[in-house]
Amino acid sequence: MIEPGEERTTAAVRPYVITRGRAGSSRDALPLETLVKSSGSALSPALQPEYRRIVRCCQGLLSVAEVAAHLGQPPAVVQVLLADLIDWGHIVARPPIRVAKRADMDLLRKVLDGLESKL
Amino acid sequence: MGLKASSEISMPDTGRTDGASGVDDASGVDGTDGVDDDMDDTHGMNGTDSADDLDDTTVMYVQPSVAGAAKILVVGPMGVGKTTLIGTVSEIKPLSTEATMSRAGARLDMPVRPTKSTTTVALDFGRITLGGELVLYLFGTPGQQRFLPAWKDLARGALGALALVDTRDLEASFDAIGHLEDLDVPFSVAVNSFPDSVLHSEDDLRSALDLLPHTPLVICDAREHKSSVKALISLVSHLIETVSEAT
Numbered sequence: 001m002i003e004p005g006e007e008r009t010t011a012a013v014r015p016y017v018i019t020r021g022r023a024g025s026s027r028d029a030l031p032l033e034t035l036v037k038s039s040g041s042a043l044s045p046a047l048q049p050e051y052r053r054i055v056r057c058c059q060g061l062l063s064v065a066e067v068a069a070h071l072g073q074p075p076a077v078v079q080v081l082l083a084d085l086i087d088w089g090h091i092v093a094r095p096p097i098r099v100a101k102r103a104d105m106d107l108l109r110k111v112l113d114g115l116e117s118k119l
Numbered sequence: 120m121g122l123k124a125s126s127e128i129s130m131p132d133t134g135r136t137d138g139a140s141g142v143d144d145a146s147g148v149d150g151t152d153g154v155d156d157d158m159d160d161t162h163g164m165n166g167t168d169s170a171d172d173l174d175d176t177t178v179m180y181v182q183p184s185v186a187g188a189a190k191i192l193v194v195g196p197m198g199v200g201k202t203t204l205i206g207t208v209s210e211i212k213p214l215s216t217e218a219t220m221s222r223a224g225a226r227l228d229m230p231v232r233p234t235k236s237t238t239t240v241a242l243d244f245g246r247i248t249l250g251g252e253l254v255l256y257l258f259g260t261p262g263q264q265r266f267l268p269a270w271k272d273l274a275r276g277a278l279g280a281l282a283l284v285d286t287r288d289l290e291a292s293f294d295a296i297g298h299l300e301d302l303d304v305p306f307s308v309a310v311n312s313f314p315d316s317v318l319h320s321e322d323d324l325r326s327a328l329d330l331l332p333h334t335p336l337v338i339c340d341a342r343e344h345k346s347s348v349k350a351l352i353s354l355v356s357h358l359i360e361t362v363s364e365a366t
């Protein structure tokens with residue numbers, strides 16, 4: 001495996017093929033902490049295996065980062081495939097809780113209380 | 120500075136993660152793809168995966184009661200203790216994946232030529248469920264200058280960052296701290312002490328790192344749960360104070 005901080009060069013062929021060139025395109029990438037889950041809707045038999053594998057992985061709630069890590073796929077690819085699956089209704093997403101101008105006291109207090117309860 | 124050339128490797132695409140999928144043994148989830156660059160036609164061959172394609176880690180799903188996620192970055196140079204800290208506090212075995220550095224000329228949406236490549240930086244992360252309704256992700260990433268593009272997406276929406284510092288090589292932390300300042304990510308500093316670390320006074324550390332007076336600085340042992348949680352608490356308390364002052 002590679003350690004964080006190590007850098008390597010990956011041929012772009014596979015991501016390009018799977019996503020038909022859309023990884024890195026202009027559609028806003030799903031943030032890595034977005035929680036996703038399969039909607040349970042029936043998959044068309046024609047759906048490509050890369051998509052099926054993602055849906056299978058998402059039987060429960062997981063972040064986009066976890067889906068990518070579990071499937072061993074680059075997040076840039078998984079982000080695109082997940083966005084398609086969301087468009088098609090196969091995946092539902094819970095958007096990350098974003099701190100509006102970092103002024104969300106309520107969220108920060110929840111995080112603080114949660115961490116303190118781990119001590 | 121702390122750029123460690125020895126950490127740059129160029130090698131065939133190996134399995135980037137180790138969390139691979141215990142998702143669905145029976146149906147051919149091949150958790151190790153990425154090993155080749157041209158294996159598209161091998162997908163979907165159900166049932167042909169050998170057991171060693173599957174990792175011992177099974178997927179641990181987030182509790183259904185969780186309504187949303189937040190994230191904190193853990194940054195610092197190689198070897199400072201990021202992976203250790205994330206592993207110490209995470210409820211899942213830390214996973215690793217990679218962030219793509221979208222560089223001009225390495226766009227994936229351009230026609231593919233075999234020589235074309237994209238550079239990625241490994242990213243490891245862990246997860247903590249807080250109070251049953253919120254999940255906190257910790258993303259660990261190194262701070263070298265060349266990784267800045269990968270940071271931008273990662274930093275977007277982050278509550279803040281914990282900057283890890285090794286006093287044996289303070290300079291190695293400058294890039295990471297500088298990036299946080301550039302990207303306007305609020306942070307707190309955790310000093311990991313190693314057996315051969317020299318003792319510095321807090322004042323010396325603050326001035327060496329050029330920290331603002333309100334930036335928290337804590338000593339932390341990333342191998343210890345309590346100590347690591349306390350470092351995160353110092354960050355979140357700081358975030359709360361910053362917000363209170365602003366309002």
Ligand SMILES: Nc1nc2c(ncn2[C@@H]2O[C@H](COP(=O)(O)OP(=O)(O)O)[C@@H](O)[C@H]2O)c(=O)[nH]1
Pocket residue numbers: 004005195196197198199200201202203204311312313314339340341342
């Ligand atoms: N003494 C001491 N050792 C640590 C601490 N944190 C990490 N280490 C050790 O330092 C090494 C590098 O840590 P690692 O987490 O892989 O660093 P990373 O490159 O930042 O992810 C490992 O051998 C750890 O066991 C710490 O707080 N104190």
Ligand SMILES: [Mg+2]
Pocket residue numbers: 003004198201202203243
């Ligand atoms: Mg590491």
